[in-house]
Amino acid sequence: MAGIEKVVDQLNFLIKxxxxxxxxxxxxFSNTGTSDPVVLCNRLESAVERAAWPxxxxxxxxxxxxxxxxxxxxxxxxxxxxxxxxxxxxxxxETVVELVHADTYSDYLEMAEGLLAKGxxxxxxxxxxxxxxVHVRALCxxxxxxxxxxxxxxxxxxxxxxxxxxxVYDGLRQKQITAWMDLRNKAAHxxxxxxxxxxxxxxxxxxxSFMTNYPA
Numbered sequence: 001m002a003g004i005e006k007v008v009d010q011l012n013f014l015i016k017x018x019x020x021x022x023x024x025x026x027x028x029f030s031n032t033g034t035s036d037p038v039v040l041c042n043r044l045e046s047a048v049e050r051a052a053w054p055x056x057x058x059x060x061x062x063x064x065x066x067x068x069x070x071x072x073x074x075x076x077x078x079x080x081x082x083x084x085x086x087x088x089x090x091x092x093x094e095t096v097v098e099l100v101h102a103d104t105y106s107d108y109l110e111m112a113e114g115l116l117a118k119g120x121x122x123x124x125x126x127x128x129x130x131x132x133x134v135h136v137r138a139l140c141x142x143x144x145x146x147x148x149x150x151x152x153x154x155x156x157x158x159x160x161x162x163x164x165x166x167x168v169y170d171g172l173r174q175k176q177i178t179a180w181m182d183l184r185n186k187a188a189h190x191x192x193x194x195x196x197x198x199x200x201x202x203x204x205x206x207x208x209s210f211m212t213n214y215p216a
Contacts, residue, residue, distance in 0.1 A: 129184020
């Protein structure tokens, strides 16, 4: 599938770009002050997050790698990216992940609709929540609200609060978005009995309406 191929191409590029730094950690101990390896590490982490399924072994490994300091962090993140890349190429990905990256879905909410229809309520909740987060970030960009602090992306809850402070929407809307994000987090962390298929249906419809009323 073209979606999978694009993800693999991105991983390949970053894996290749970080190869020299991973093989020789002298950059960390030198006085040159180069930031390239750290930037590459951040980009690799983002690439893994985009491609890996929440709660998967890849994300667990990434979380562990993030607890390390450089240069070990770059090395471990790169190992996670390599494993994910190889599994994607070999086709050893879960059915849900393949569905998410399939070309038949034109956007996140369509993915969520398709997943819910196939009985994947938990996956649908995560994808709908991802759609919400992407839109919230886009609203920040549109309205001049910063989306990062000290070079690190802001969390969705923080951006939501910032948009309310900026007057993009009111407190009631902020609370509704917080509730939607909470449902998404329950799905991502495996608390599947805390919500129903109907809740996910309302989530998808609500996010769709929000995106229509507050276009980015």
